[in-house]
Amino acid sequence: MTSQRISYDRTLNTVAAWTLALLWILPLAYAVWTAIHPAAYEAHFTLSAPLTLENFQKAWAAAPFARYFLNTILLVTLILACQFFLCTLAAYAFARFEFPGRSIFFTLVLLQLLVMPDILIVENYKTMRLLDLVDTIPAIALPYVASGFGIFLLRQTFLTVPRELDEAARIEGSSALGVLWRVYIPLAKPTYLAYGLVSVSHHWNNFLWPLIVTNSEETRPVTVGLSVFSAIDSGVEWSVINAATLMTSGPLLIAFLLFQRQFVQSFMRAGIK
Amino acid sequence: MKALKLKRDWIIGWLLLLPAMVFLFAFTHIPAITSLVSSFYSTPRGRRPAKFLGLDNYQRMFDDPVFWKVLGNNLWFALGTIPLSIALAIVMALWVNDKLPGRGFARMAFFTPTVLPLIAVANIWLFFYTPGFGLFDQLLGLFGLPATNWLGSPETALNSVIVVTVWKEAGFFMIFYLAALQAIPKTLIEAAQIEGANRWTIFWRITFPLLMPTTLFVSINAVINCFRLVDHIFILTDGGPDNASALLLFYIFETAFRFWESGYAATLTVALLVMLCLLAIGQFFFFDRKVHYK
Numbered sequence: 001m002t003s004q005r006i007s008y009d010r011t012l013n014t015v016a017a018w019t020l021a022l023l024w025i026l027p028l029a030y031a032v033w034t035a036i037h038p039a040a041y042e043a044h045f046t047l048s049a050p051l052t053l054e055n056f057q058k059a060w061a062a063a064p065f066a067r068y069f070l071n072t073i074l075l076v077t078l079i080l081a082c083q084f085f086l087c088t089l090a091a092y093a094f095a096r097f098e099f100p101g102r103s104i105f106f107t108l109v110l111l112q113l114l115v116m117p118d119i120l121i122v123e124n125y126k127t128m129r130l131l132d133l134v135d136t137i138p139a140i141a142l143p144y145v146a147s148g149f150g151i152f153l154l155r156q157t158f159l160t161v162p163r164e165l166d167e168a169a170r171i172e173g174s175s176a177l178g179v180l181w182r183v184y185i186p187l188a189k190p191t192y193l194a195y196g197l198v199s200v201s202h203h204w205n206n207f208l209w210p211l212i213v214t215n216s217e218e219t220r221p222v223t224v225g226l227s228v229f230s231a232i233d234s235g236v237e238w239s240v241i242n243a244a245t246l247m248t249s250g251p252l253l254i255a256f257l258l259f260q261r262q263f264v265q266s267f268m269r270a271g272i273k
Numbered sequence: 274m275k276a277l278k279l280k281r282d283w284i285i286g287w288l289l290l291l292p293a294m295v296f297l298f299a300f301t302h303i304p305a306i307t308s309l310v311s312s313f314y315s316t317p318r319g320r321r322p323a324k325f326l327g328l329d330n331y332q333r334m335f336d337d338p339v340f341w342k343v344l345g346n347n348l349w350f351a352l353g354t355i356p357l358s359i360a361l362a363i364v365m366a367l368w369v370n371d372k373l374p375g376r377g378f379a380r381m382a383f384f385t386p387t388v389l390p391l392i393a394v395a396n397i398w399l400f401f402y403t404p405g406f407g408l409f410d411q412l413l414g415l416f417g418l419p420a421t422n423w424l425g426s427p428e429t430a431l432n433s434v435i436v437v438t439v440w441k442e443a444g445f446f447m448i449f450y451l452a453a454l455q456a457i458p459k460t461l462i463e464a465a466q467i468e469g470a471n472r473w474t475i476f477w478r479i480t481f482p483l484l485m486p487t488t489l490f491v492s493i494n495a496v497i498n499c500f501r502l503v504d505h506i507f508i509l510t511d512g513g514p515d516n517a518s519a520l521l522l523f524y525i526f527e528t529a530f531r532f533w534e535s536g537y538a539a540t541l542t543v544a545l546l547v548m549l550c551l552l553a554i555g556q557f558f559f560f561d562r563k564v565h566y567k
Contacts, residue, residue: 009472010373013371013373014373014374014375017368017376017379018375018379020361020364020365020368020379020383021375021378021382021383022382024382024383024440024444025381025382027386027397027401027440028386028389028397030397030400030401030408031397034400085292086293086296087293089289089290089292089293090289090290090292090293090294092289093285093287093289093290097285097286097289098279098282098283098286099282099283099284099286099287100283105290108294109293109297111301111302112297112301113497114553115301115305115546115549115550116501117301118522119500119501119542119545119546120300120301120305120308120542121526121530122308122311122525122535122539123303123304123305123307123308123311123539123542124300124304125530126535127299127304142296143300144300145296146292146294146295146296146301148297148301151293176289201387201388204390205388205389205392207390207391208503208504208522208526212526212530222390223390223392223504226392226396227392227508230396238400241396242396242397245393245396245397246393248390248393249388249390249393252388252389253388256384257381260380260384263384263388264380264384264451
C-alpha cells in the first residue's frame with residue numbers, strides 16, 4: 001500500500017463520515033431553524049432571516065407546558081428513586097447471598113428484558129383501574145420501578161466488589177444493610193450514574209403507556225402533552241410546533257450536549273455489562 | 274453454627290428480593306399470564322361479565338385480515354430496520370473510533386437522535402414528508418419530479434416510518450459497537466497490517482468476527498424494539514392509510530383503547546409474546562454457533 005493510497009482512502013472516509021453526520025443532524029438543525037425564525041421562513045433559507053423567540057412564546061402560551069414539565073420531572077424522579085431502591089436491594093441479594101430459588105428468580109428478572117411492561121398495556125391498564133390509580137403519576141411509574149435491566153446491571157457491578165472488603169466491614173460489626181450502604185453502594189457510583197442517565201432519558205421520552213393511563217392536564221407528561229398539542233391540526237403553525245418539540249426535548253438535549261462524554265460512556269457502560 | 278448462618282442468609286436474601294419481586298410479578302409476569310387467561314374470554318361490558326369463549330378469540334384472530342396485515346407490516350418493518358440500522362451502526366462506530374478530523378462532531382450527530390423523544394422526532398419528520406412543501410418533495414422538485422404523498426399512500430407510508438426508525442436507532446446501536454471496538458486489542462490489527470492485509474480484509478477477518486457477541490446483543494435489542502417502537506406512528510400516520518403502516522403493538526392499542534375490546538386485545542398480546550419468545554430463542558441458537566467461532 002502506497003502512502004498516497006492511504007491518504008486517498010482516508011479522505012474518502014472522512015468525506016463519507018461527514019456527509020452522513022450532516023444528514024443525521026439535518027432534522028434537528030431544521031427544527032432549530034424553523035423554531036427561531038418567523039413562519040415565513042419555514043422553507044426559505046437565507047442568512048438574513050430575522051431571529052425571533054415568538055414561536056416559543058406562542059407554544060408556551062398555547063398549552064400548559066409548565067404543568068407538563070412538572071409532571072415529567074415528578075415522574076422521572078419517582079421512577080428513578082424507586083428503581084435505585086428496589087434494584088439495589090435485589091441486586092445485592094443476587095450478588096452476595098445464597099438462598100433457595102436464586103437462579104429461578106434471576107431468570108424471572110432477566111425475562112423482563114424480553115417481555116417489557118411496554119407491551120403488556122392491556123392487562124396493566126386493568127390493574128391500574130383495579131387499584132383506582134388511573135390518571136395519576138404513580139400509575140405511569142409503577143410498571144417500570146422493578147427494572148430487570150437495573151437489577152442485572154447492579155448485580156454485575158456488585159459481583160466485582162472484592163469479598164475481603166465485605167468481610168472486613170462485617171468483622172467491624174456492620175449488618176448486611178450496613179455493608180451494602182458503606183461498601184457496595186459507594187463503589188458502584190459510576191454504575192448508578194450510568195443507569196440513572198439511561199433511565200431518565202428513557203422515561204422522559206416514554207409515550208405509549210403514559211398516553212393510555214393519563215387523561216388530564218394534571219398528570220400528562222410532556223411527550224403526551226406535545227402529541228395533544230400538535231394533534232390540533234387546525235391553525236397551529238409548523239414553526240410553533242417545532243418550537244414546542246424543541247422545548248420538550250430541550251432539557252435532555254442541553255444536558256446531553258453539556259455532558260456528552262459522560263452520556264456516551266454511560267450508555268457504553270450500561271451496554272457492555 | 275454453619276447451618277444457622279445459611280438459614281440467616283436465606284432469610285436476608287429473600288427479604289432483600291421481596292420488594293422488587295412484588296413489582297416485577299405485579300406488572301410483568303402476572304399480566305403476561307392473565308393476558309393468556311383473558312384471551313379465552315369475551316370482553317366484559319358494563320354489567321355483563323366476561324364469558325368463557327374457549328378458542329373463539331383465536332379463531333377470530335386467524336380470520337382477521339387486519340391481524341395478518343399488521344403482522345406482515347411488522348415483518349417488513351423488522352427487515353427494513355434491523356439489518357440497515359445495524360450496518361449503519363457498525364460503519365458509524367468504525368468512523369468515530371478512527372482518528373478522523375471532526376469525529377467529536379460526527380459522534381454527537383449520530384448519537385443525538387437517541388436522546389430525543391420519538392414522539393418529538395416524529396413531529397420534525399412529519400414536516401419533511403409534507404406533500405409538495407416538505408423537504409423531500411422540495412429536493413425531488415429540483416429534479417422535476419412530482420410531489421408525493423409520502424405518509425398518505427399505502428406504498429410509501431410504512432417505508433417512511435422505517436426511515437425515521439433507522440435514523441433514531443442507528444446511533445444508539447453505534448454506542449455498543451464503539452465499546453466493543455475499543456476492547457479489541459490493537460496488536461491484532463497491527464499484526465494483520467504487517468502481514469499486508471488491507472482494511473477490507475482486516476474488517477471481515479478480524480473486526481467483524483470479534484464483534485459477533487455485540488451483534489447478538491444488538492440484534493436481540495433490535496428485534497424487541499421492532500415490536501415496541503410505535504410512538505412515531507401516532508404522529509406520522511396513525512396506522513393509516515388503511516392499516517398500511519400499523520404494527521402489531523399499535524393494533525393492540527387500537528383494539529384495547531379505541532375499540533375497547535380488551536378480550537381480543539389480550540389474544541393479540543399473547544400472539545405478540547409468543548412471537549417475541551420464539552424470535553429470542555431462535556436468534557440465540559442462530560448466533561450461538563457463530564459467536565464462539567474465532
